Amino acid sequence: MAQQSRPETETxxxxxxxxxxxxxxxxxxxxxxxxxxxxxxxxxxIALANSALDxxxxxxxxxxxxxxxxxxxxxxxRTADQLAYLRDxxxxxxxxLVERPNGDFGQTLMRQFLFDVWHLELLKAxxxxxxxxxxxxxxxxxxxxxxxxxxxxDLVIRLGDGTDESHRRMxxxxxxxxxxxxxxxxxxxxxxxxxxxxxxxxxxxxxxxWEQTVLRVLSEATLTVPAGTFVHKGxxxxxxxEHLGFILAQMQFLQRAYPGAVW
Amino acid sequence: MTSPPSxxxxxxxxxxxxxxxxxVISLTELGIIRAVRYLDDELVVTVTPTYSGCPATSxxxxxxxxxxxxxxxxxxxxxxxxxxxWTTDWISPSGRDKLLAYGIAPPIDGTAADxxxxxxxxxxxxxxxxxxxCPRCRSMATEKISQFGSTPCKxxxxxxxxxxxxxYFKCI
Numbered sequence: 001m002a003q004q005s006r007p008e009t010e011t012x013x014x015x016x017x018x019x020x021x022x023x024x025x026x027x028x029x030x031x032x033x034x035x036x037x038x039x040x041x042x043x044x045x046i047a048l049a050n051s052a053l054d055x056x057x058x059x060x061x062x063x064x065x066x067x068x069x070x071x072x073x074x075x076x077x078r079t080a081d082q083l084a085y086l087r088d089x090x091x092x093x094x095x096x097l098v099e100r101p102n103g104d105f106g107q108t109l110m111r112q113f114l115f116d117v118w119h120l121e122l123l124k125a126x127x128x129x130x131x132x133x134x135x136x137x138x139x140x141x142x143x144x145x146x147x148x149x150x151x152x153x154d155l156v157i158r159l160g161d162g163t164d165e166s167h168r169r170m171x172x173x174x175x176x177x178x179x180x181x182x183x184x185x186x187x188x189x190x191x192x193x194x195x196x197x198x199x200x201x202x203x204x205x206x207x208x209x210w211e212q213t214v215l216r217v218l219s220e221a222t223l224t225v226p227a228g229t230f231v232h233k234g235x236x237x238x239x240x241x242e243h244l245g246f247i248l249a250q251m252q253f254l255q256r257a258y259p260g261a262v263w
Numbered sequence: 264m265t266s267p268p269s270x271x272x273x274x275x276x277x278x279x280x281x282x283x284x285x286x287v288i289s290l291t292e293l294g295i296i297r298a299v300r301y302l303d304d305e306l307v308v309t310v311t312p313t314y315s316g317c318p319a320t321s322x323x324x325x326x327x328x329x330x331x332x333x334x335x336x337x338x339x340x341x342x343x344x345x346x347x348x349w350t351t352d353w354i355s356p357s358g359r360d361k362l363l364a365y366g367i368a369p370p371i372d373g374t375a376a377d378x379x380x381x382x383x384x385x386x387x388x389x390x391x392x393x394x395x396x397c398p399r400c401r402s403m404a405t406e407k408i409s410q411f412g413s414t415p416c417k418x419x420x421x422x423x424x425x426x427x428x429x430x431y432f433k434c435i
Contacts, residue, residue: 043409043419050411057316061345136346140315143348143435144415151410 010197011073014131015066016093016190017200019083020236021122022062023094026084027244028115029055030251031102040105047151051112054144059084061137085255089244096235097180099244103173106159106166110173113152117213118184118206120145125201134199153217160221167222174218175226182231185210268336273299273306280330283322284414287365290323294353297344305338306331311349314415314435351434362432367417368398370434395431397422407431 033052039045063080071077078086097115102108123145126138159166185207187195195202218225234240254261268276277299278291290296290310298309308327312320324341331339351370354362359369395405402424410433412419417430 043411046413046419047409047411050415053316053318054314054415055316057312057314061315132346136348140312140345140348143350144314147410147433147435154410 008073010193010199011069013190013193014134014199015069015073017194018062018066018069018134020093020095022059022066022080022083023092024098024115024119025055025062026059027092027094027247028098028112029053029059030247031098031100032108032112034102035108044105048108051148051151054141054148058137058141058144061140065133065137081255085252089240089248090238092235092240092244092248093238094235094240094244095180095183096232096241097177097183099235099241099247100177100180101243103176104169106169107173107176109152109155109159110170110177112148113156113217114177114181114214115184116145116149116152117217118181118210120149121206121209122201125206129200130198149213153213156217156223157221160218160223170221171223174223178226179228179230180232182229183233183235186231186233186236188236267301267304267306268334270299270301273308273331273336276330276334277308277327280326283319283326285362285365285367287361288354288358290327292355292358292361294355294358295323295349302340305340306336307340307342309342309344311344313349316415349435351432354432363398366398366429368395368420368429368431370432371395395420397425397427398429399427400425405429 029052032048032055035045035048036052037045039048060080063083067078067080067083097111100107100111120142123138123142127135127142129135129138156170160170161167162170185203187203191200191203194200195205215225235244274291274296277296278289280290282288282290282293293313295311295313296308297311298307300307300309308331310324310327327341328339354370362369394403395407396403397405397420400422402422404423405420406423408419408421408428410418412430416432416435418433419428420431421428
């Protein structure tokens with residue numbers, strides 16, 4: 001459709017955006033799936049596995065399109081699986097927040113909540129993208145993410161405003177993760193060109209709505225927003241914490257040990 | 264050579280293919296078959312996924328292919344269509360009745376697209392809860408256990424009258 005006449009730099013920007021978006025859902029989906037069989041209660045185990053499934057499903061759409069568009073730049077298409085399993089850490093474009101270790105259930109939930117609210121605002125904005133392929137994936141994913149936000153916000157409130165022990169753990173999780181949320185709103189040259197072309201929102205513009213929801217929920221949860229303004233960043237440019245390497249070692253083992261294996 | 268089956272005939276055959284996860288409801292009742300048409304002499308069936316990560320999607324495609332080839336269709340292609348995204352509003356009235364009879368409360372309250380989910384998100388901070396009737400005893404005295412049930416498309420509820428847990432097919 002519209003992308004046939006798009007200039008090459010724009011296609012490169014779109015691919016970068018797709019990798020960032022798909023790597024966020026891939027790495028978080030993998031992290032959340034690590035809970036499978038380990039959750040505090042059965043219902044939460046199932047909920048976490050289902051959330052991970054949604055995220056991995058969305059990854060297939062984002063990375064699938066990235067791989068397809070690559071063919072128009074360098075003549076070589078890659079599948080979503082090839083992008084997931086055969087890139088090294090420095091080629092991943094996810095934010096540092098999603099590679100944070102699971103920690104306790106409180107840390108997993110707080111990470112999910114901070115991400116989900118951003119994810120929802122991103123997808124809502126992407127639904128009106130001038131790039132029809134991005135808009136249609138966003139329209140699909142946004143319906144799923146409404147439920148993610150509903151669940152994680154609900155649990156942050158219940159545990160933050162719960163027992164002394166659950167409150168203490170949720171506050172510790174917030175203190176630990178707050179400085180990682182800022183990277184979601186950092187814009188670079190790719191983002192600015194995509195925003196100017198109406199293809200994707202400028203990440204900075206998502207912050208006011210994110211803050212509105214997050215602060216309201218945290219207040220209801222009786223949690224205190226940390227005062228610090230330092231932002232950990234680098235993931236979007238491929239500069240990751242050591243944690244990503246361990247994730248990839250597990251996630252990519254099969255394709256590295258048995259190249260091309262299929263079932 | 265016999266003439267190829269009509270599009271109407273193919274729709275009827277597809278109405279006999281059941282959802283692999285909920286085997287009382289057909290693919291047409293679920294609303295995921297978006298189009299059946301011939302391009303030249305190739306039969307093209309357009310299917311839309313329910314959830315992005317639904318593991319039943321590949322089984323559904325296999326079941327469609329098996330059923331239609333079983334009816335003698337030789338030139339067949341399945342197409343995926345993402346847009347417009349599937350909504351539970353497309354589950355037919357007969358499909359909803361069958362879900363209920365099977366013990367799954369059918370979706371009741373609109374979709375993300377019409378803003379009602381956003382409204383729920385707003386009300387959630389004050390602890391809003393959906394009123395879902397128990398599919399077993401029809402009591403409205405039910406409560407949500409978890410936003411996710413046995414599959415991503417369902418939530419887990421329990422009835423505080425008959426004490427049975429049940430799945431609610433949540434709207435998207």
